[in-house]
Amino acid sequence: MDLSLSTRTEGDRTVVVVGGEIDVYTAPKLREQLIDLVSSGQYHLVVDMEGVEFLDSTGLGVLVGGLKRVRAHEGSLRLVCTQERILKIFRITGLTKVFPIHTSVEEAVAATD
Amino acid sequence: MAVVELLLSPLAAHVRTARLVTVTAARRAGLEDGLLDELRFAVGEACSRAVGLHARHAPGVLVRVTIEDGPAGLVVTVVDAGPAAGPVPDDVSAGIVEGGDLAGDDGEHDLVDPDVALALLTGLVDTATVEPGVTGTTVTMRWPLPVAARGPGATAVSDT
16 A cells, blocks of 8 residues: 555644555655645644554654654644554654654644643 | 565565565465564565665665575565675664654655664564675564464475
């Protein structure tokens, strides 16, 4: 399955809904999406990963790149993920310490630092 | 023993092909369903790493992926012709966060950082081994197969 991306606005947050496989082939699309959002002034992002079936370290790198870009504008990047197979990737790499990971979009949108 | 061998041009799109073929072969070999995700993620990581290294250092050389099932279980080997792997880093998150996009900045391929990929796949698979050599690196991953899956067919083939 290829990567699917869609965005919507909820209050001052932009929700990016990601589905399919984030790998070395598809990660550039996600990267472009995140760069476009930051370029257009959207600095508070929620990335909904509930539909993601595969994630590799290239995808992790793109998410970290997105986090750095929004932080440069005092923004935030929160993840929504409850899938154990994807959470395991974040745990192994220690990125659970870097990303706020929420169990629902509602929770992520409502969250403040 | 049954063997599937893949030779991949170093194109990012082929990494998915390698994942699909490996999972299909593993399922056929009788690997437990509960281990298929681990295999998919680990093989994807190993192949991303190898394809990225070849694209940068050996674009004319094919990445070799071998899937074998037999008495030793399911053994997947990924052989690359890139620079030999260094030690697997202990603290991956620091490297990721300080190093920017793992992907480097080439835009077209978003190549995976080889050290982070190794750390991730060895974190996923306890039995993974990384052997740097003169001409590249061999990553070997093993998974147990149920005895029934290794049964008479596999034994008969290996005895002949």
